[in-house]
Amino acid sequence: MFRVCCVAFVLGGCHGPAVPAVPGKGGPAWVELTSEHFVVWTDTSNAHGRELIQQLEHLRQVVLGVAFPNDTAANGKSFVIALRDGEEVGAYIPEQFIAYASGDGNPARRPMILLPADVDGSDAHVITHELTHVISYNVIRHQPPWFAEGIAGFFATVRLDAGLENVDVGQPLDHVVQSLRYSRPKSARALFACRENICMDEMFYATTWALFSFLANEHPAELLKLEARLDELPDQEQAKAWSEVFPELTPEALDHELAGWLAHGRHVVWHFKAKLQDWPVTERKLADGDVYAARALLRMMFKREGAEAELATALAAETCSRTWSTPRRRSRSPRAPPARWRRLIPTIGGPGTSS
DSSP: OOOOOOOOOOOSSOOOOOSSSOOTTOOOOOEEEOOOOEEEEEOOOOOHHHHHHHHHHHHHHHHHHHOOTTTOOSSSSSEEEEEHHHHHTTTSSOOTOEEEEOOSSSSOOOOOOOOEEOOOGHHHHHHHHHHHHHHHHHSSSSOOHHHHHHHHHHHHOOEEEESOOOEOOOOHHHHHHHHHSSSOOOOOOHHHHOOOGGGGHHHHHHHHHHHHHHHHHHHHHHHHHHHHHHSSOOOOGTTTHHHOOOOOOOHHHHHHHHHHHHHHHHOOOEEOOOOOOOOOEEEEEEEEEHHHHHHHHHHHHIIIIHHHHHHHHHHHHOOOOTSSEEEEEEETTTTTTOGGGTTOOOOOOOOOEEE
């Protein structure tokens, strides 16, 4: 699930080949597609965009129904920017990632996903992974990175049959199996201490899947207690949650237990019957100002350079989107954007989760 993108672009409006021109200058058309639970902005084809938003709705039904069947906290709309391919996405996010998800702690002030629209059936787990982040952050508001990636990796294994009637959850992805077969998992101490992108390598993701799957199979009741405790504790006190719920599983003991489970433990693949529905979708053509605003948002969230120039261009186009025009509150943070474009993007929020 890692990709290294070699992207060349010049900040401030003159983009390299990975970032196409806006529609008014010969670039691909952009469209806004809206369903019951998603608003998708995309420069892929209209037909593919409609397929994508239905896929998002179907996977949302599955993940929410399996992971949080009694919770209504994720009933709002999520904002999705689906760029045409991985190279265009790679112009914004750190090079080792191919997609991004965030709760509402971002400039858009709503749950958000950035992903490449060209994912095919073999890469559907990318969509499910990011969608799980958005759903789970609405229910478990405080998550250390190992837990966030573990739960997302676990539900990235969701498989729907062609008839959208049967769902399997828990069968590990091939690349995860290969990683764990030929390399040792990261130690629990390293896993729990990892909070920066630099340590989130292939084995980090494989080990977080293994740990969450181990807990789901061997300690399901304690896993539910851990989720509840994480939600209660502030970020700076989350280390307490593990020791409170698993007092006997020290990091060293956990390493031993996890290695044993991976070697010869019980592993369940859950099977469910599904009754999925297609959702009505409305569409709106996006203008150049909307595209510049979306790119400014992405620059602000990741590169932190060039956003002001993009916003100035968006404002000059006089077509700023309604998506950004009604901020819920103004931030007093010193990181808030300049007043002249606060109307467009009201506040810079906290980090999301890259995958």
